[in-house]
Amino acid sequence: MEGNQLFPVFIKLNTIHTVLIGAGNVGLEKLSALLSNSPEAKVTVIGLEVIPEIQELAAGFDRVNIQNRAFKAEDLDYADLVIAATNNAQLNEEIRVQADLRHLLVNFADKPDLCNFYLGSVVKKGDLKIAISTNGKSPTIAKRLKEVLDESIPEELDTTLQQMNTLRNSLQGDFSSKVKKLNEVTEILTKDLK
Ligand SMILES: C[C@@]1(CC(=O)O)C2=NC(=C\c3[nH]c(c(CCC(=O)O)c3CC(=O)O)Cc3[nH]c(c(CC(=O)O)c3CCC(=O)O)/C=C3\N/C(=C\2)[C@@H](CCC(=O)O)[C@]3(C)CC(=O)O)/[C@H]1CCC(=O)O
Numbered sequence: 001m002e003g004n005q006l007f008p009v010f011i012k013l014n015t016i017h018t019v020l021i022g023a024g025n026v027g028l029e030k031l032s033a034l035l036s037n038s039p040e041a042k043v044t045v046i047g048l049e050v051i052p053e054i055q056e057l058a059a060g061f062d063r064v065n066i067q068n069r070a071f072k073a074e075d076l077d078y079a080d081l082v083i084a085a086t087n088n089a090q091l092n093e094e095i096r097v098q099a100d101l102r103h104l105l106v107n108f109a110d111k112p113d114l115c116n117f118y119l120g121s122v123v124k125k126g127d128l129k130i131a132i133s134t135n136g137k138s139p140t141i142a143k144r145l146k147e148v149l150d151e152s153i154p155e156e157l158d159t160t161l162q163q164m165n166t167l168r169n170s171l172q173g174d175f176s177s178k179v180k181k182l183n184e185v186t187e188i189l190t191k192d193l194k
């Protein structure tokens, strides 16, 4: 099968419990990604060793709990989503087995084959968010494309979004007439594509 077959979703991390195993530099990157997108995320970080930068980052977020100890299978009993950033291949295998037993989604920072979801590179402008995946082929290209889109999408797009939301909430009539109106007023955005 060719092409990217990943199904993108946007998760409300504040409504679930994420367990992050591994608290080194990669763990820090993953925790930063979680919190920059979802500052209200409930996250438990477990690491035999926890680097100071993780402690410092976590100190600013009430719902992040650091456990300075070894992983145990029961840690997944209260997890909804799992991210592993350990330096131990055998432990990764064990985490995958334990996650499967509990029907959990799990991500491994350095082992795409073990993952059942990937993190994406993220562009954010107010309420707008774009997530990029290269199907694991080149995270660097995902990062570069994020930079390109971040520069080229005007900040004003968020103002447009807010205005459209006001209009959307104020429209009267049946569903199809509302959809027609919303599409009419946004037609200008794609006029150069035709
Ligand atoms: C998007 C982003 C999100 C995030 O992590 O938050 C992300 N990686 C980012 C950066 C990045 N990661 C790495 C480099 C160094 C260059 C390189 O190695 O290529 C750079 C870029 C750089 O620094 O230039 C190392 C690396 N990453 C993976 C492997 C293993 C492998 O490929 O086998 C290795 C080698 C490890 C080693 O050799 O030890 C695997 C994955 N990385 C993914 C996501 C998933 C696929 C995403 C996609 O579909 O594109 C996937 C499959 C799983 C996952 O981690 O979810 C984030 C962008 C940050 C931003 O937006 O600024």
Ligand SMILES: NC(=O)c1ccc[n+]([C@@H]2O[C@H](COP(=O)([O-])OP(=O)(O)OC[C@H]3O[C@@H](n4cnc5c(N)ncnc54)[C@H](O)[C@@H]3O)[C@@H](O)[C@H]2O)c1
Residues within 6 Å of the ligand: 021, 022, 023, 024, 025, 026, 027, 046, 047, 048, 049, 050, 051, 069, 070, 071, 085, 086, 087, 088, 091, 109, 110
């Ligand atoms: N550093 C990078 O840029 C990079 C990039 C991509 C992938 N990777 C890979 O990702 C992995 C993590 O990288 P890192 O630099 O964060 O490594 P690291 O050694 O700094 O961190 C590993 C973490 O896993 C924890 N850990 C190990 N065994 C544990 C156990 N039984 N229970 C709980 N915690 C345990 C350690 O205590 C530590 O907190 C490595 O396999 C690395 O090859 C690294």
